[in-house]
Every structure is written in C-alpha cells, then in structure tokens.
Amino acid sequence: MLDQHSYQQHISVKIFSVFLLFALGAVLAASAELTYGGWIQIPILSILWWRLDSPVANTLKKQFGLGLLFGIGYFVVGLWWIYISLHDVGGINALLACIGVLLLSAYVALYFSLATLAISAFSKNRLTGLFLAASWVLAEFLRGYIFTGFPWMGFAETQFNGPFAPIAPFFGGLACTFLVIWTSWEIYQLRKHITSSLLLITSALAISLFASSFSFTKPTGEPISVRLIQGNFEQSLKFNPQAIGQQIDFYTREITKEAANLIIIPETAFPWPQPNLPFGLLQYLQTFSNSSGSNILLGLIGEVPKENGVQYSNRATGLSPNQPPYQYDKSHLVPFGEFIPPGFQWFVKAFHVPMSDFARGDLKQAPLTIVRKGQDDLHAAITICYEDVFGGELAYRIQNSDKPVNLLINMTNLAWFGDSQAPTQQLRLSQLRSLETGLPALRATNTGITAVLGPDGKLLQSLPEFTQTTLSANVQAYAGKTPYVIWGNLPILVLSCLLLLWGLIRHRRF
CATH class of the missing domain: 3.60.110.10 (Carbon-nitrogen hydrolase)
Known part of the structure; x- marks a missing residue:
C-alpha cells in the first residue's frame, strides 16, 4: 500500500507525464511550420524517446497510452484547421466540430502510438533505433493506405527543410521518415554511447549531403x-x-x-x-x-x-x-468530403455539403x-x-x-x-x-x-x-x-519489414 505522500507523488508524476507528452506533440507539430523545422523536429523526438524509455512507461499498455497522448497533441495542433471547414464553412455546431477534430486526431495518433511500441517490444540493444524507425515507416505507410489513407502531417514533408531531403529522389519520403526516427533515437543514445552514436549521426548526415550531388532529370x-x-x-x-x-x-x-x-x-x-x-x-x-x-x-x-x-x-x-x-x-x-464511407450518410447531412459523393x-x-x-x-x-x-x-x-x-x-x-x-x-x-x-x-x-x-x-x-x-x-x-519513380516505396518497405523480422527473431532468441 502507498502512503498518502507517495500516492500524491505518484499521481503528480502521472499528470506531469500526460502533460509533457501532449505538449511534446504540440511543440513538434508547431515546429514543422518553422524555417528549419526538419532539423528542429529531430531533437524534439529524442525527448519523446527519453520519456517512453523511462520507468513511467514500463509496460506496453503505458507506453501505448503515452504515445497516443503525444500523437493527439501533435495532430490537434497540426490539423486544427479542419474545425474551420466543419464549423465556419460546414455549419456544424462548434462543440461537435471540436469533437470531430479530436476524434480524427486520436485516430491518426493510433499509428504513432503503435509505432512507439517497438521500444519495448524488442530486446533493447544498439539496434533498437533501427527497429523503431522500421516500425514507424510501416505505421506511416498503413496510415496512408487504410480507409483510403490520411498521411497528412508526416515527418517526411517537413524534411524538405531538414537534413534528409536529398534522400527523397532515391527512396522517397518514407525513407526520410526512417532517418528522422533513427537519428533522433541516436541523439537520445548519446548519453550512453557518445562515440558510436556521434559517428552514426555524422555518417547519416554526410551520406545525405553526398546524395544531394546527384541529379536524375534534366x-x-x-x-x-x-x-x-x-x-x-x-x-x-x-x-x-x-x-x-x-x-x-x-x-x-x-x-x-x-x-x-x-x-x-x-x-x-x-x-x-x-x-x-x-x-x-x-x-x-x-x-x-x-x-x-x-x-x-x-x-x-x-x-x-x-x-x-x-x-x-x-x-x-x-x-x-x-x-x-x-x-x-x-x-x-x-473521405466525407468527396465520398461517403458506408454508414456515414448522417455525417454528410449534418455537414450540409452538396455533391459529396464523387465518382472515382x-x-x-x-x-x-x-x-x-x-x-x-x-x-x-x-x-x-x-x-x-x-x-x-x-x-x-x-x-x-x-x-x-x-x-x-x-x-x-x-x-x-x-x-x-x-x-x-x-x-x-x-x-x-x-x-x-x-x-x-x-x-x-x-x-x-x-x-x-x-x-x-x-x-x-x-x-x-x-x-x-x-x-x-x-x-x-x-x-x-528518379530512382524513386522507378522503385516507389518498395525498397524502404522491404528494408523495414526485414528489420522487424530480424528484431522478432532476436527477441525470441534472447
């Protein structure tokens, strides 16, 4: 049994974690709008890994919940403008419009929270960052595919103002996302492996810089x-x-x-x-x-x-x-604006939008x-x-x-x-x-x-x-x-699947 002081301290830690994770997501989304947002997002993500790799997230359930809070903070700030289309243009009640934004944010945040489970799902070692990056890539791919996809506000487009933009002509935005997640993990690992992590981060930046010297169209x-x-x-x-x-x-x-x-x-x-x-x-x-x-x-x-x-x-x-x-x-x-998913006719009627079910x-x-x-x-x-x-x-x-x-x-x-x-x-x-x-x-x-x-x-x-x-x-x-036009997302998806398969095999073995 916890005494009253310990219980209050425990509750305070929980409240702090909830606030911190939501705030981290909000700050990460806001940083995307800055001139060097692609650079700024990487160290912010390293703070996320610090919280999710701490005793406060010592079970998969807790890690999932904290990852979800982070994602909701990220998408509420990044997608708040949907409120304008629902309320100001569509005429939906303000409270319902806010609920709509929150529900959409929670849905897309699920992919973020599922991806963060890679921190605890595999045996922790120097490869954890790769497994986390692979998990994030697959989650982002699925976010752009399930229910016709809603991949808006990914980390890839922010990398246009970041260090890994030159990778896009080779392997696309998902590869940029992979490098963002992995590099941010290595920044978090500097406290334990300063030499190797610094070398890996420097190498990734150097390879990206070298990639910028290639041109495939004329x-x-x-x-x-x-x-x-x-x-x-x-x-x-x-x-x-x-x-x-x-x-x-x-x-x-x-x-x-x-x-x-x-x-x-x-x-x-x-x-x-x-x-x-x-x-x-x-x-x-x-x-x-x-x-x-x-x-x-x-x-x-x-x-x-x-x-x-x-x-x-x-x-x-x-x-x-x-x-x-x-x-x-x-x-x-x-979805909803140009085609009506089955069972959602009521939503479109509330939205008052003519011609909301287009041919594809x-x-x-x-x-x-x-x-x-x-x-x-x-x-x-x-x-x-x-x-x-x-x-x-x-x-x-x-x-x-x-x-x-x-x-x-x-x-x-x-x-x-x-x-x-x-x-x-x-x-x-x-x-x-x-x-x-x-x-x-x-x-x-x-x-x-x-x-x-x-x-x-x-x-x-x-x-x-x-x-x-x-x-x-x-x-x-x-x-x-470009190579990306020829290959599409296949190389980065295959790499990510192989990494996760390797991670599962290592986890069972050790």
Whole structure:
C-alpha cells in the first residue's frame, strides 16, 4: 500500500507525464511550420524517446497510452484547421466540430502510438533505433493506405527543410521518415554511447549531403510561358448561383485576357456540373485556345455515367489548340468530403455539403499533353488537391505512363480551411513530390499558395494568399526519372519489414 505522500507523488508524476507528452506533440507539430523545422523536429523526438524509455512507461499498455497522448497533441495542433471547414464553412455546431477534430486526431495518433511500441517490444540493444524507425515507416505507410489513407502531417514533408531531403529522389519520403526516427533515437543514445552514436549521426548526415550531388532529370526543350489564375473566392459562395456566375465570368475573362503556352485555373474554379455551364462557354474557350495557341486547364465538376443516371466527379478538363478535350477525374478522394464511407450518410447531412459523393477516376490516367507550335509536345501529370499527399501513387503514374512526364500540376481549393497553416502544409507536400520525382511543379489554387516549384522542390515564384491575381512565369520542363519513380516505396518497405523480422527473431532468441 502507498502512503498518502507517495500516492500524491505518484499521481503528480502521472499528470506531469500526460502533460509533457501532449505538449511534446504540440511543440513538434508547431515546429514543422518553422524555417528549419526538419532539423528542429529531430531533437524534439529524442525527448519523446527519453520519456517512453523511462520507468513511467514500463509496460506496453503505458507506453501505448503515452504515445497516443503525444500523437493527439501533435495532430490537434497540426490539423486544427479542419474545425474551420466543419464549423465556419460546414455549419456544424462548434462543440461537435471540436469533437470531430479530436476524434480524427486520436485516430491518426493510433499509428504513432503503435509505432512507439517497438521500444519495448524488442530486446533493447544498439539496434533498437533501427527497429523503431522500421516500425514507424510501416505505421506511416498503413496510415496512408487504410480507409483510403490520411498521411497528412508526416515527418517526411517537413524534411524538405531538414537534413534528409536529398534522400527523397532515391527512396522517397518514407525513407526520410526512417532517418528522422533513427537519428533522433541516436541523439537520445548519446548519453550512453557518445562515440558510436556521434559517428552514426555524422555518417547519416554526410551520406545525405553526398546524395544531394546527384541529379536524375534534366531540362528539355525551351521554357514554356505559364499563367496561374488565383480567384480568391470564399468557399461559402461555391453553392450560391449568383456567386457561381460571377466566378465563372471572372475566370473566363482572366483566361482570355492574355495568351500563354499553359493557363491553369484552380480545382472546381467552375463550381458547376460541366453540362450545366453557360451555353457555349467551353466552345468559346476552345476557340481562344485554337487562335492563341494556349493550352488551358480548367477545374470543374464532371459527370460520369452510372447504372441509374450520372455521378459527379472532381475533374480537370484540358483544352489544347485543335485537339480533342482532355479529361482527368480525381482518383484519390477525400473521405466525407468527396465520398461517403458506408454508414456515414448522417455525417454528410449534418455537414450540409452538396455533391459529396464523387465518382472515382482510374489511378492510371494519361497525362495532359501541352501542345507547342513548332516544338515537341510536353506532358504533365495532374493531381487534384488531396492527391498531392500520396507520393507513391504519383510515382506509379509517372513510371507507368505511356508518355514521358515533364511537369507536375496540382489544382487546389483550400478555401475550406480559411486563414490557417493548411496551405503551407500542402505546399511542403508539393515540394516533396517535386523532389521525389525531379520534376518542376505548378500549383494553381483558389486562395493560396499558388506557386511555381523547381525540380528540386524549391519555391521559384508564388502569389500572396487571399489575393485575386495571376502568376505569370516561364517554366523549364524536365525529362528523366528518379530512382524513386522507378522503385516507389518498395525498397524502404522491404528494408523495414526485414528489420522487424530480424528484431522478432532476436527477441525470441534472447
């Protein structure tokens, strides 16, 4: 039996641990927004390992609970902007919106807490950091796959501003995540193994620096002129018929104001089913394309035939000079926003969002062909908003395309999330995609961040958020494939599985 003083001390330690783990997660998420966030996150993670490798987490159950608290703190801070879409735009009660954010945060935090169990699940030795990193990679992969996946706010995209970004063209974002976890563990181990840990950390940083000297893609053809039109229309106006007409008029005027090799408007910038658009609008834009030599990419609502009528799709329609229209239907849909999981019709009714059950496009769709008079055609792989999160899917599409991909295009509408860090988070994801593929990227957004990225993911040009304007730029297309495009996530997943298998064998043996 514990005396009263010991009991109070025990409770105080528990409260401190709960607060510390939640706060650590919150600080880790906030640090992602800093200029050198990818560097800062690594020592913060080493503090997490110190707490989870202490007597306060001396059972798997306690470790799981503390890891879950850490994950909830991380995701509540990182994903709080979902409250804006639920409450400010969707009209859900404030308390229910907060509960929604908390529940989503708790769900994705489960993957973090399961990954931390590797600290105690295997016999502790100098290899524990590798087993922990492998466990984290598999948890992150599953987080991006189960229930269609929600891998937002991983450590990989933060590494664009960190030491392990040069690894991305070789083995992708998951490999960056592996190195972040392993390196942070070795920092924690400096207290026990200062010489070997320091040597391992230095070696990892040196290898990453050496990897930055490799380039797998190269410029092709002359730069193309590009116009990215940022309309800055509030999400609440998307389903107002009068506002829809004003929005369509604005984009039509801006498109036809000046010719360019490529003109892009954002996701659902024409927020109306394609057959219901103003009569002759697409024909008018096609005529402008023919006469000016401009390739035009439009974000609109498509219609896909189904058994008992039609189903809407989140579509990009391309108009090129004297060519048939191009069509890309979004393949990776957002749960609840674009498709309704079975049993959740009540949620969508509470959310008051029209057209919330879209048709899903094929993963393998042809890239957009950019026609240039007197020059070879270029080809661009298109992603619509949420699809930019899934690097493996984009790599698969590029690798299996029957035409060489020279450029990435992301069409996005983040007006759902107001003035939050969501646009900067997605910008980092786009930067990681460019780095993984070695291709420049164009981001056409409604409220921001509209930008041009280089093949190394660096920001070349951008527009201020929440402004109605156009970004004009000359963009150099690239040709070639990185190892990551060719191999995808297979190497890092195989390595992680082998490490965990080795860990289980060692644990049973010893």
